[in-house]
Amino acid sequence: MPSPSSTAAARLEVPGGWGTPTPEQLFDAFTQWVASRGMSLYPAQEDAVLELADGNHVIMATPTGSGKSMVALAAHFFALARGERTVYTAPIKALVSEKFFSLVEVFGPEKVGMVTGDSSVNAGAPIICCTAEILANEALRDGAEADLGPVVMDEFHFYADPHRGWAWQVPLIELRGGHGGRSAVQFLLMSATLGDTSKFERRIAERTGRDVVVVSSAQRPVPLSYEYSTTPLVDKLQELAEQNLAPVYVVHFSQRAAAEQAAGLMSLNLLTRAEREQLGERLKSFRFAKGYGQTLSRLLKSGVGVHHAGMLPKYRRLVEQLAQQGLLKVISGTDTLGVGINVPIRTVLLTGLSKYDGSRVRQLNAREFHQIAGRAGRAGFDTEGTVVVQAPEHVIENLAAERKLAAKHAGDEAKLVQAMKSKPKKKPPEGFVSWSEKTFQRLIDAEPEPMSSKMQVTYAMVLHLLNRPEDPVMAMRRLITSSDESPARQAILQRRALDILRELLAAGVLERLAEPDGDGRTVDLTIDLQDDFALNQPLAPFAVAALELLDPEAETYALDVISVIESILDTPYQVTGAQVKKLKSERIAELKAEGVEYTERMRILDELTHPQPLAELLGQQFEVYRAAAPWVADHQLAPKSVVRDMVERAFTFIDAVNFYGLARSEGVLLRYLTDAYRTLRQTVPTAKVSEELADLIEWLGEVIRQTDSSLLEEWERLAAEDDPAKLAELERRQQEEDDAAAPPPAGFTANERAFAVVVRNAMFRRAELFASELEEALAALEREHDPASEWADPDRWGQALDAFFDQYEDVFVDARARSAEYFRLEKHPAGKPGFWRAVQVLNDDQGNHDWAIHAWVDLAASDEAEAAVITVHHVGELRI
Template identity: 45%
Template sequence: MPDHPLLRRLPATQSCSSDELLSRFLDYVTEKKLTLYPAQEESILELFEDKNVILATPTGSGKSLVATAMHFRSLAMGRKSIYTCPIKALVNEKFLALCRDFGPENVGMATGDATVNRDAPILCCTAEILANYALRDGERAPFREVIMDEFHYYSDPERGVAWQVPLLTMNKARFLLISATLGSTEFFQKEVTRLTGHETTLISGSERPVPLEFSYVETSVDVTLQELVAANKAPIYLVHFTQNDAAQAAQDLMSLNFCSTAEKAEIKEAMQGAKFTSPYAKEVRKYLQHGVGIHHAGLLPKYRVLVEKLAQRGLLKVICGTDTLGVGVNVPIRTVVLTKLSKYSGQKVATLTARDFHQITGRAGRRGFDDIGYVVAQAPEHVVENAKLEAKAGGDPKKLRKMVKKKPPEGFVGWSEDTFKRLQTAKPEPLISRFQVSHGLLLNVLSRSDDGCRAMMKLIRDSHETAAAKKLHRKRAWQLFRALIDRKIVEILPLAQRSGGTKLRLNVTLQDDFSLNHGLSLYLIDALALIDPESPSYAPDVMTLCESILENPDIILRRQLDKIKTEAMNTMKAEGIPFEERIAKLEELEYPKPCRDFIYNTFNDFAAEHPWVGQENIRPKSIAREMFENFRSFADYIHDYDLHRSEGVLLRHLSSVYKVLAQTVPDTAKTEPVQEMEAWLAGLLRGTDSSLLDEWERLRDPNYQPDELEEKPAEAPDITRNKREFTALIRTEIFRFLKPLSTEHYAAAVSTVKSSFTADSLAALMDPYYADHDRIRLDNEARNGRHTYVGPSEDNSSWRICQVLIDPEEMNDWQAEFSVDLAQAREDGKPTLVLKTVQRIE
């Protein structure tokens, strides 16, 4: 039986005094051989006195232990506590750690993607989950202790509202607000005290447990890294501000050798069992075996997790990544190297903010391992190059006069050692209120059992906004409310049906996990009602509408347009069109936008009726649809558009489309082809990276044991478990085979399957078919699931599949026969067809 040290220290009754509870927790601290820092001790004492605490101390100062103390006190008193942070990976990490201390039965997790043991007395969740509780339940929310980690996300333009909402409604809770970069806190002390009626204590400090040493260098990055490794200052995190720069840096470092033969052997052994199945996998494995990690949002999640695990074991000397690691992800590092001190903020290139600088550099220095952490800033590249030229001149005045100095690139926002020094002492910028009214926020408040309308007005009135902003929020809330009423998503109850102050009810025909989180979800619902379910293109049109309300994954759309322009240029060149005319025509091209006119016209009508749409805009595109209609696998699509360094971008987009299909498209709109399309997408995600679907579902298992999970290597996702999803994947593979077969490209057809056939023998097999039929149809009718027959083998180790070939005359008298080995599919994360024959149906 695993030992849960805090669980066994819980008192037998809930009447235990605060002093006794504190003594029990300190006993746990002693057992862990920890010594409390003054800020930790003061914070815990204040919390045990039932006060709110704002904890603003540097990274590595043990803020997580203070949060654990709050959970312990809450559980001992028979209450519920909740921990929230901005990143799902951090939620998972905290969930596992709390399960070890309190036992899995006492800890739950909810991230919007995965839910396990949600009613447990301790819940780990993303900020949006806590905000939903606060909106739906207000002061009746079940949590008496609320821990909000990385609280500086209060200022995040997109997500900040989720961090503000609990501070507006949960007046019976006690709050622990945590961040290393809060800035001024007087406002929050006042607001939390006003809300809860209990004192709010600020505990701050600038002294780090592991002090930092700063240095500014004018050497090239490769020289800097070699010197740091030689000086035993690894692991090193090499910080970039774009994913492509991080990936290119990892590639560039392959010419350097950071690890000994023995160290590389240890890395190779540690990676045993890891699955490298995507197109970019070969590169990732090469980097890791060389002792170089890579970590950014463009990677598949399973590779990021592997990098984190190898880093935690101290096996990687250099990790090339982006600045997102600054938010708490568990990658222990000794040295942070900043390649730049400026970045693109989304609007312009600017010098790093003090908050960004402290978040990133705060990761340097490992508590318990390092006496000091190191932060190194690289001078601009042109400065480094000029320093090399000066060194080469050797002080010769003649050579120095002839030297042509390298100039900074156009639009360059520079920095210097003075910039670096200023950032070291700069205080984080003040946090800014980001309150906003959205569909999801409004629906949650209106779903309350009491007067949701009155609660909504109070929420706006109490928000941390200016008087002018509150007026605009009230106007938008009214516009959204009218739109929900018009669509009967919300109904006003007749007087006779009202009870307990309830004046409204939500439309009960919507599925339980109905989501209106996207600003244009109401447009989607309206537009779905305008397309014909009997249309052959209905299912892919539904996919297009789902994609249209999502943000654009720009890198993918740029690659689509590049490919279109290249093909168009080649065609026009072959036709002899003059160069100037070719260039002009290229400017008119755009990436694929199915249903373009329908979407723009219906959206314009929708926006005219609903002024709350404001700056929202529709974004028609075809990524998931293109994959679905062209029978492209994840790997195919990555290769088609050279997206190897952005696999994670494609995966996130497909995951977002799946969530809209599953949670926003009403069940009444899901015809059989739409359901199959949804199953195909779920299977595609599961087979690509189990951390997005398969692992979430595994976490729902009530017998889930996180301690055991951590010790085992990641297993391949079982894509055969869900028959509908697996069948949808098989059918996609069938049509990958039929597509070249339909154009008599037999070599290409043979390459998509396993078989004993050659191009010539397959051609001979098909000659009788083409003697009777002009072609093989691949339209939506041909793709109908009723033309595919699936059955298990006698020993249930494989599936036998028969696919009817649909011909123009609809005689449908031929079929292709395949088999799929289930064990091989589980190992590969995808089905591999074995072609048995193509023959006339007897």
Template identity: 50%
Template sequence: MPESLLERVPRGADSDAAYTGFVEWATDRGLSLYPAQDEAVIELVSGANVVLSTPTGTGKSLVAIAAHAACLAAGGRTYYTAPIKALVSEKFFALVDIFGAENVGMVTGDSSVNPDAPIICCTAEILANLALRQGPDAVVDQVVMDEFHYYGDPDRGWAWQVPLLLLPRAQFLLMSATLGDVTDLAADLTRRTGRPTALVTGVERPVPLHFSYARTPVHETVQELLDTRQAPVYIVHFSQAAAMERAQALSSIKIITREQRDEIAEEIGGFRFNTAFGRMLSRFVRAGIGVHHAGMLPRYRRLVETLAQRGLLRVICGTDTLGVGINVPIRTVLITALTKYDGQKMRQLSAREFHQIAGRAGRAGYDTAGTVVVMAPDHEIENAAQIIRAGDDLKKQKKIVRKKAPQGFVNWTEQSYDRLVAAEPEPLVAQMQLTAAMLINVIARGGDVFANVRSLVFDNHEPRSRKYELARRAIDIFRTLRAAGVVEVVDGSIRLTVDLQPNFALNQPLSPFALAAIELLDPADPRDVPNAPEKDAAFPAQSGHGGVGTGHYALDVVSIIEATLDDPRPVLSQQQFLARGEAVAQMKRDGIEYDERMEALEQVTWPKPLEELLAQSFEVFATSQPWIRDFELSPKSVVRDMFERALSFGELISVYQLARSEGLVLRYLSDAYRAIRQTVPSEAQTPDLLDLIAWLGELVRQVDSSLVDEWEAMTNPQDLDPAAPVVPPAPPSVLTNRRAFNVLVRNELFRRVQLAALQRDDELETLDPEVDWPGVLDRYFAEHDEILTGGAARSSALVSIDEADAAATGVWKVEQTIDDPAGDHDWRIRGEIDLAASEEAGTAVLRITEVLRL
């Protein structure tokens, strides 16, 4: 058994021993260092900073491991930072495997695992806030910054700059394939740290790239690449829709052999493709075609990555997001366009973006060369086809009418392609920002606050004019903080008047506001209880403590938490689209004129529960905590919408047509689950809220257990199984979490109540064909004007579950009492839960047996 890295490079090893031990460890694993890697490792163990700007595939991750090992040998503490949480968690698990669970921790903003470990994986923002709070005294001996080109990101670049400014004790390893000229940055780093800074750049790729410009249609180009053994081919698109359309189009050509199809089917086995997108993906991967983009469920992305790593997928249709730290072996990159929409306009790719994408081609240890093919625009491809059809016939050549680029089309040509291939990545441009949270962290550090702020504002990488803008911004923020009483000046000394929580600005920044807002709600709100005497009259919505909210405490808590989370834009856009459609239909029925309808539509948006209460509370909170204004409160209803309408994940995706965004939706639900669990204090957790939390966690787990399992595995990394299977395992039985399953049962019953309240006979008959729903509703509405669906109507007190004969029959008998306006409660919906079918489906399978009046 080869020695571990820590055995090869033990604590106390000098620079020579650290270098020798690392090289021996790498050799034990069949790895020989490239010259660039060797140079970087020598500089690191010697104590120098290193800027490692080498092409993709030159082993930057191995250099980072050497850096961590050298730091631990010297008894230091080292931080690894990356731009996205997914990459941070991936690196966390990789480093646990190498250094052991006790030596590696992680902080990402919503997770904190082993935070006192000597190696910490975190997002760049986490380290930046730590540097602001502790400055030169921070216990940070080394910083490894991956994907360092994010330094030039307009929104997040500040987080890559701040550690360079404020951690002079640290040794830095800055890594990216596309940095451009960093001479000035390296000189500044040497000035600040007193260490020499080595530039390891301009290295020849171990796997050279061959570039070409194609004027043949994509399917013909792909076929030629397959025929000439240039697979696997990654086809790059700049939208998820285009990637899906390409996969669909390519499924008509023969990508793999019958034997390869059988091998894929055997590897996939019983993998659950149980969503709309999953059923499409199943068809594609069985044909040797993968799909890869950020909107997919994690388990689908991992399946595609693993099948690709095993050489089973010959074509992958995806987006340009593959370039950030994803380990998928690719021989050929086929780029379908040299333009992209950047959120504001269509523009040509920058040299940095182009080389980030192209650099994925060519696998060290597998390929002798990589191939990069850039497609010409469609009109140019059609012109080339006309010329080929004309052949040598001069008459036909003269008749050719060359197509031009469509009006408004951002064009590219072979000259554009040549320029990008030859171009070096653009120089990085500093993107410093200053917010109230940043300033509060600096003030909290103590010492000479004025000097510390002045240094941050004027001794950075910005041009002179920008520094003066930052200075004016700092003065404005300081005045606001002082007016709010958060900051005071005593005998010329600036100090905070409040105690900051230890993780201020590190975790969910709006969590303190959420806690304050939850205190406005009353867990014992009578509107939540059927037949409460004070119901409705004494507790009008938003009328003061105990009556604030909508009448359902648990759901109102969820709405407060949801308002603090990042917006899942695809969901909100679809909610708004459907809401406007319903509003137009209603206004047409009301006879409202077109112009008036269009004006009114501007006010229709997605559901925003507690919007007025949250806005008022936010303003009050901000008067004493003005830093909160750095962050935007965004009321929305996704989790609440699902729960109120008793929607499953699949139904949510179907209702809002979100098949291409399943992963984004599930990630939001997972974030909401963790935020509720972490933010709401135990004394504010009612049984209904605990039920809702259990339901949400089980919903996420049943759709894709990897999200919840990964989070929980982080707290016990030593329990990880290193021999991960090709196919992620199925989630545990939905019957295991009894509390969550009971909520699923209640939701299925309440779905019938809601549909009955809306008198949707057709939908009810589809769900329960054996029940005469039209007749039932006629009889009910002959007695009552409506079916209530408020907080009291969905109370657990109105549901009974009989498990008495379950062992023998495999069935639970269930009953839902309908909440009528008179409070008679004599109408019941009765049914059976098929336990075996529920376990198979991952949700409660209900059959209604009767609806009756007692």
């Protein structure tokens, strides 16, 4: 059955004149709408929809591809008909966002909203899409008084997630509904890998007074076949393609492995001539940037895609679109496809059955295996899906060697035995956790493991409970004792809650009341908290307070503000790890040159960390702030320098990617830059934004837009006013982009304010190289754009350096030297239309400032190159 969002049809609307609808009216209206789209419900879907219409809770434990999304649509429709508010929740923002647009298509933009930790759109709508944490916070704040009808919890197996499972359990405990009678809250819990659900059935029924019905089916709409392969991977993929079992999703358990494997698949003969021509035409207008984009372009033209979280969003979306159009035969990716990735797959091929889970290498559990394997087979397209598991690589190689020896010594058993004995077998790599065909068969037959409780207690949870019209101490005790934790674990959580309560009292955030108030509270807040303190960036208030420590007149003020903001953002470990690696490679060369002993070298290198500007100052301030706001202890301050590093090094996005070797992690870097841009825009008070900082924020936004505007557009969409017309327009544009390649962003120089920052950074970079007397590096910058220039010759720079240092001892490249005082920019000077004149004054040690680097900036060439095209024409006497 096609997905609801894949078939254009009339909106699903509540008929007029119903009054209070009966279950029969609800069911008939929904099934008529389904039929109008040329579809019919599967038996399991029909059972679930009937139970929802009757007002029962439903646990839908059916295989992937069995149409759970259609059942969720029914829950939302019934809520609208009954005049209730309904929520859809999922574990990741990408899935929430995808569902938001799908529901807008079905119900219309005025009826659907989205709430995330960053912002919200149409938050007053009767249908809300949100992450599990948002729903959990509402459940904590409002409890039994929450204004909710149907609550759809997708991918409910995340209940067992070690870090986020609490957010899936809290709503089940707290959303009991109104006082007396049947609860208004109605749960629809959905997952293909729930395992034993008896405890959920029993406890939800007890808490809400509604019946709980389990709709389960081992019968997949598209059945699966399984194969254990000892054929080398490349040969196996060619075989699957020839058997018409493509598209194949090749599952790896690291981004590096997915990217490296894809590069080895371009030799496969996957496409017909007609398919190659169609694919080439489709890619002709797509804008591939430098960096990984060039590699991906070559892969896609051979029918091979790559898909993982480290890629730019525009590349992931392109791969999904090409796969949906049947133009890709093989997609090399990671196991993230188990959480609703929108890629149609006929065959899933797992490269292994063991993975590193963040602490150790272990075999996949049954739930993980079935989540991944269940993506094989496309409902409405395939009659069968295929799941292939490769034997360990060393096993495959040893079997291949044995077959080769058997062919060589055919008919001579003695020689064959001797050859087998003398031939050394390839061993598995160190730390390898093996698997076999028996492992594979065990996972196929195994039921998903029981889901264990992962309840937590945090400062934020305690503060949310203080909004309740009841005693928060008793509310927290009930929450803990109602959880699925063991008695011993419940005792630990209660001690943790008491510790938090004592700290909040000691800090003066809470006070004990002499007598319980009208709502039964024995403690109450002494301060006003912002309503969304736990939803937005948790440490944003600290950042605002820390800005008071900075001197607005300091040369480094703008960069220091950026460092404050960066300290409250999640750390992009791939980026900071690459920074450390780069620092170590540079430092080890210096230490060797200095003759430092090996042991001492290793000690020094072990102590190196990524750059952490203002770490000491911010750390001290954080401790002071924490004394008055103990809840920030739930979060860690993380000083880092990514945006600041790009500014100080005059890096473009591609410069940063190339310098730190981040081609496989471009998406991680872009996501971080987008978060930094959004937080700078939202968090820094207007009074704290200097002109230089405003320029840098504008520059950062342009870097993001020129790299991949989709993340920025997503945030701007969420930050927009609640305007159904705007949402409808966004949907129209989204559809146009799906039908054709998105046009490239405006010219690189179009945003003059941002481009001026690029030019300024590039000119200061030349001053830094000049100060370090690196004539070859200076000449290389000129050769990039004008090989014929006199300044493309290192000797010419050498002459200028000799002349300067004959006159001066040093040139400073500190924060003051970077300031606007030493930079001049003239736009479109007389006689040079289409050019800017840029001048970087050198800050000499005598303070004369009579030397400068003079250059022309070619705007048209910069647009074409998507980088500042700067050519030096004079180095020497300052010419105003």
